[in-house]
Amino acid sequence: MAITKILIANRGEIACRVIKTARKMGIATVAVFSDADRDALHVQMADEAVHIGPAPSNQSYIVIDNILEAIRQTGADAVHPGYGFLSENAAFAQALEKEGVTFIGPPVGAIQAMGDKITSKKLAAEAGVSTVPGHMGLIEDADEAVTIASSIGYPVMIKASAGGGGKGMRIAWNDQEAREGFQSSKNEAKNSFGDDRIFIEKFVTQPRHIEIQVLGDRHGNTLYLGERECSIQRRNQKVIEEAPSPFLDETTRRAMGEQAVALAKAVGYHSAGTVEFIVDGDRNFYFLEMNTRLQVEHPVTELVTGIDLVEQMINVASGETLSFRQDDVKLDGWAIESRLYAEDPYRNFLPSIGRLTRYRPPAEGRHADGTVVRNDTGVTEGGEISMYYDPMVAKLCSWGPDRTAAVETMARALDDFEVEGIGHNLPFLSAVMRNDRFREGRLTTAFIAEEFPDGFHGVAPDAASRRKLAAVAALVNDRLQRRATKISGTIGNHRRRVGADWVVALGSEPVAVTLAQEGDASRITFDDGATVAIRSDWLPGQTHATFFVDEAPMGVKVNKIGYALRLRWGGVDVIARVREPRVAELARLMPVKLPPDTSRMLLCPMPGLITAIAVAEGDTVEAGQALATIEAMKMENILRAEKKSVVKRVPVSVGASLAVDEIIMEFE
Known part of the structure; x- marks a missing residue:
């Protein structure tokens, strides 16, 4: 069943990425877009484009009926979901099946089984996959949470069953933190996913986040394509990834790969997928979850294996058999991916929006020294970074014959990347590339917190x-x-x-x-x-x-x-x-100009929408008390009082859109 036209049910860089491979394969493409993305790069690149609704994703990109209507309008016979949005939505996959449209992804049963963290851990254990000690059953209340946490042994991780992206996740080191963390995780999970089920597992110390890329066809052939080191994280969100891991040896790599394949086979998996593990300092590894989709960081695997994962997904969805076997998979060289985010590292990485007045990525391709630079992006100079979507602007990747060469290539590429008009994390990424501990490969998921304990304030030149x-x-x-x-x-x-x-x-x-x-x-x-x-x-x-x-x-x-x-x-x-x-x-004789005194003001830390104001003029507030909530890029940020004071003036109201450093309230 040859695929002739693919609708990409996504936006931004991943939509552009899929279009590139489809074009290489001679397959027509359809883009979908919201009001905010009318002039976006993925719309310009696709052969056809269909408008699917207003800017908010819950009124456009994740409305299944809107996507189905776009399919009917264009006659697309297949859909690639990218990542995020509807990529792991079993109801969407079922709707496509009912419509007679090929879903370029795994079977519905695998999505359902792996989409629930409790169910997935039980299946993993049954498949012989090493799992973190913990309580996989549902937990009724905080008292039961404390009892379970004590029996497992602190520290423990409290997690939302339907969670993702770090939401609904807390670490507890004692009974009190377990009680508080249970309720916080439950509330956050309900608000984020509509599902407040919680489970508890052992928190692994000196942890590394390492994942295995798996690939399977519809004929029972399943294999793994090496690992990715994803330990450089901030707020449980990956920032820098690499392949292979500087920590694994061949024995551990093979054991993790074989267990990942066993789990994929246990749920009848086909297409590309990722099995995530937590690995301790002694190379003991434990199953975390399986992502039943293409991962954001898939380019590093492509660079070290030479395998186009999107092409393989399309071939598998077409019913083709994998053209290679496990012994054919070789890891060549080293690859690193840096995620360029629209966020201000000097303001605690708060989201930034605005127009890209300058956007000049480094030259892509193979360089004279044999190294490679790749930039997966969905924006162009003059484009707008919207408050409605994820703040990732691009994924800059480097390849070298060894890790040192890959790091040096990435450092140079970051220096050559010009971005103006928005706050962005290029300086932070550059700082990591030149960090001694990173260069030595001594990584854990606490790397950023430990190396930048007071936040990022730029690099002081030696x-x-x-x-x-x-x-x-x-x-x-x-x-x-x-x-x-x-x-x-x-x-x-x-x-x-x-x-x-x-x-x-x-x-x-x-x-x-x-x-x-x-x-x-x-x-x-x-x-x-x-x-x-x-x-x-x-x-x-x-x-x-x-x-x-x-x-x-x-x-x-x-x-x-x-x-x-x-x-x-x-x-x-x-x-x-x-x-x-x-x-x-x-x-040298000139007086130094002092900055204005803003100590009695609450200033807006990022462009965004005021969704709540918790105090009124004349109120006395205590240190740490919530003052207002501002929303930007799908994130709610609570602004709190730094010290005890009295509210003098509140010049804004709920619903106001503010720029950076606009006054939210003044204090006496």
């Missing part, structure tokens, strides 16, 4: 980095000054000349430099006598260029801000001021 950036600033300033002499010409009978001596201040620390031309390069001499050679093809007006400092390449973003330069590289974001020596002397 002495070597400061010297490199000072050299970049000096070269950029020299080019700007020479351009100015060509524009202004002469003053009286004297032609303007560019001096060789300058003072470069990165932040508040000045350093004297002397610049001299040496062919196509410049020699920068510092006040301590040290020198560096620097060259670049940067020209005034360019916002990014590669600078070779003693022949080592640096991809630096350069922005002129008044008489200063903003330089960004490797997670460092610094203002550089390059002055003539006499001007630098005078600048």
Whole structure:
């Protein structure tokens, strides 16, 4: 049953990803779009596009009847659900079957069995898969939760049966936390999934999150395609993934793979799927859950195996037999994926929305040194990042012959990625790539919390980095000054000349430099006598260029801000001021401008919608008390009082859409 036209019941980068493979296979595609996505990239790429409703996903992308109507309008004979939305919705798969349309995914029974965490763990245990010690039955109340947690032994993980994405999940280290965590998980699960069933299991210490990619056809052939290390997580959401894992040995890899295949066969699985495990410091592994869909991080598996997973899903859905066997699967090299999110790392990673005034990904493809860069994205420059959907903008991937090469390639690619107009996590991703512990592969799911315990505040450049950036600033300033002499010409009978001596201040620390031309390069001499050679093809007006400092390449973003330069590289974001020596002397005498005092104000931390205001003017509030709730990108954020105070003014009301730093309330 050859598939001729695929409707992608999704949006963004995954819709674009499916379209690319379908186009390669000669299969026509249909995009669906909401009001917010009318001009989106996936709509432009598809052969046809159908409008399916308003911007909120519960009125468009997850309304089964709307998708079915789009299928009827276009005559699509197959549907690829991507991930999220309806991808693991058994009712949707059943509706397609009733409609006579091929679902490019697993059978309904597998979705149902693996979609419930309690049922899936029981099936896993029956299939001989190692599972975390815990209580898989339903828990009636907090007292029973405490009894069960005590019998398992603290710490324990309290989880929603129908949960996902970190919702309905709490860690308890004692009876009180078990009691509180049970109720919180139950409430969150009911609000997020309409299902408040809770279970409890042992919390594994020094945990790594490692998952196995499985693939099966309709003829009983099932195999695994290696593992992915997904331990770099924040709020239980993956941020950086890689394949293979730097922790597994071949024996553990094979054991995990064979157990994953056993579980897939136990539920009659076909198509692509993922079995997730938690692995402790001694390489003991325990089943977490099975995702009955294509994973966000599937590109790293594709890069190390050479297998197009979307193509395989389409072939399997068409009834074809897998063309390779387990022994044919070889892991070649190393791949890393960094998720680019529209979120502000300097504001505790709060969501950011707005227009992409600049969006220039690094060059894709194989580089001269044999490494590979890939960028899966669903946006273009000038596009709008909406508050209605997930904040992921792109998935930047790198491949190298070994892990070191893959990490270095990713670090360079992140430096070359230009994004403006929204808050984004590129600086944070760069910081991780240059983190010693990450480079050594010493990962756990607590990596971000342990390495950035006080949040992310940018990367402070070390002495070597400061010297490199000072050299970049000096070269950029020299080019700007020479351009100015060509524009202004002469003053009286004297032609303007560019001096060789300058003072470069990165932040508040000045350093004297002397610049001299040496062919196509410049020699920068510092006040301590040290020198560096620097060259670049940067020209005034360019916002990014590669600078070779003693022949080592640096991809630096350069922005002129008044008489200063903003330089960004490797997670460092610094203002550089390059002055003539006499001007630098005078600048040291200038008073420092202090920022305005906002300590008596509650400012909006992100663009979003005010959904609740919990206090009124004249109320006395205590530290930690809830003041207001703001919603952005499918997340509700409760804003709390930092100290005891009295509410003086509340200039906004429920339903108001606010920008960053707008005043929500003032205190006396």
